[in-house]
Amino acid sequence: MNEQFLNRMQTMIPDEFEAFMASLDQDLYKALRINTKKVDPDRFPEPGLLGKPSPFADHSWYVDRPLGLDPYHICGLFYLQEPSASGVVGLLDVQKDDLVLDLCAAPGSKTTQIAQKLESGMLVCNEIDAKRAQALLSNLERMGVVNFALTNSESGPLCAAFENCFDKVLVDAPCSGEGMLKKHAIVAQTWSMDNILMCAARQKEIVSNAVRALKGGGVLVYSTCTYAKEENEEVVAWILERFPEMELVDCGAAFGRPGLKTPGMDASKVRRVFPMDGGEGQFMAKFVKKGDASNTPALLKNEKPNATERAFLREQVEGDFSFFHHSKEKLFRMEHAFLDFGKLKVVRQGVLVGEMKKNRFEPAHAFYMAADTMDRLKNKVSCGLCEMDAYMHGEQIRIEGEPGFVGVCFDGYPFGFGKSDGHRINNKIPKGMRLLPKSHVRMDGEEQQ
Template sequence: MNEAFLQRMQILLKDDYEAYLETLKQPPFRGLRANLLKIDPQTLQQRGFARLWPSPFAPEGFLMDSTLTGLGSHIYHRQGLFYMQEPSASSAVTILDPQPGDWVLDCCAAPGGKSTQIAARIGQEGFLIANEIDGGRARVLMSNLERLGVSEALITHASPEQLCPQLSGLMDKVLVDAPCSGEGMFKKEDQAMTDWSVEHVRACSLRQQKILESAVVCLKEQGVLVYSTCTYAPEENEQVIDQFLRRHPEMELLDCGVEFGRPGLSVGRVDGAKVRRIFPMDQGEGHFIAKLRKISPQPQARLQTVKSVQLPPEVQAFLKDQLKTYKDLHVHLEQNRLSLMRHEFIQLKKIPVLRQGIMAGEIVKNRVEPHHHFYLSALLRDRLTKTISLNEQELACYLQGQPLPIPAPRGYLCLMYEGYPVGFGKSDGTVIKNKYPKGLRTR
């Protein structure tokens, strides 16, 4: 145990300090969240794959037994029906309250728990920009958005300073789930407590203020920004918000409007009753959340959209063969990679883009080779023309990468299990060649 950290916690918690110490002896809280793009929480719970009980932090969230293992390889996880998430981590998006049709920026988005939660809340009508500065983590973010079937999203890999000026005044909601000292996650990461120092806390505070300075310009008038961390340090929480409000009179602090957790600290311009803190005594690991609104006009950037072009015959043939309808979708072809979504594709200047929309496939030798994302997409699930339902034995073979001796229409087809896509294969009429991604296969 880091004694300097514990002394600070004793001052912060006062009478609740002993209760906090007791929680450090307990395993971390564990939970999962239903993916609203594909399934409602009640239906997911009724499938009986795990003992779940409602989370206080999100209506689509659940708590589960901390000893339960193996859900990361469960078929429902592979199908993107749920996302494994520490329960209180869903609190920030509950407070952000994204609505269908909202344009939302998740400024520090990896590994994707909050981004996928936002995407499910805004549905196919809204648009998500999920940004992550770290390249490796950005690829994990992309993988999670793909698995959960998100289509209406742009995944960028840039610093907030680079990205945010191009989004000036365009966002209804912005989430800054800021990198922090991680004090609330010490039960999960023993080394983090050993490495903890006041100097690190202060360094995090400076970085958090810098991110907020970039993010605030993205908000339109009456737009809402939620700032969250998974740390207890006032220097990274209330003090960051106090300094931010002093620099930005166009922003006002709102009440978080929830009952979970407990009030925060009153510091300068921060009314502690309006912000929210979560401790392990509140059924989740440590979190802090503040909600702010822009009350002044913000100049709007002009987004450049990608112009429509005539699609090559092989692309038209692929879409006609695989989808019942696609005329309402925007289609983008770049370097032989085919992407689809409901929204127009946008162009940003000098911003690395990992993915925009659904990665549908790639033109290879005058034909389209489909991508896994095409079949896992929630948007396209009911439009697919060729589907085959697998039983448990066939599913096990498919996940291992084996060919399936099942009569089926020739060509590419979607393989389903219990009504939801698992992946795809290519049939010659009698045998389905396995196209499940090699990195996802079971042994």
């Protein structure tokens, strides 16, 4: 462990330094957050997994085991999230019809948490790294998010294009990651003051752009997973000095503890979490933008599906969807009007329904995973754990049924789709989402049907 880092921590929390050091030898805190878009928390099918309720967020519980291969995780019924990280989104006070920007979004824990709170509103989530953006997209699809746009952009151009547009903005800033020492050993190995100062400079640049995108009266939440004062309280003080229109308000959180005393800001209004508080390292601050300046983002014209696409939708789901957009041969849909991003790079906007291929329509995995499609599917089959495991490895499974495209479900929850010939289902799980040969669906206890 870096001696300079330890000396800084001892100065920061002298009375709790021994407890902090002891916490580094303890297991990483783990929690799951139930996806309320797919399941009622009171009817969560595996209550035996849930430990103590987390103090950081609703519908979140501590867990004591890895659950990435749990069948309900694969179906998108829950997200595995470090407990204290889940406390950030509550500060945004997201309303169901808000337009929200998550400016540094991957891998998606807070992004999908925001999406759970939206109904008629929309989420724009941005990730500057293209590879991480794809990981984020995978999580958005698994959790069934519908009203979203995923952009792959520098924060400056994106925020300039949507000046004064967003009701809520989250800056979960890239940081030195001191709070993730137990999860990522490289954090300790590469720790340096130079890196901390570099991160602080980058954080100020991102926040400057975020302020521009926030409308008057809107809420901005700034968070990191580091202990470094230079990236936390000192950034808050800099924001208040640089942007007089930004007011620091009390987080209103019952968890964690106040921040460190810092000139230019009220440390009692921000929140810190140390491992002694029941979670890994986290910092958060909440701002309100004074004034009433606001803009309405430009929208794309709503497009109608073609005859082949309409026939597919009538065959597959009950009821209608509201908004559609075509990009080349692909069809997308949402329950919010599509935004016009101009020349900005958009990885995905809305649910990918599928695409036209040689005058036929080939549906997409995302269509069957969408939370508002799940209960409206006309054509679906149910399989047990062994069949689910085989299917997640790319194999065909034998299930009798009507020929055609079908949602493939476990316990009534879709985890993919296939094409049935009446006896067997041809596997349509995207190759990148299939399990590796030595990975298997968790099968504790008897097989569930």
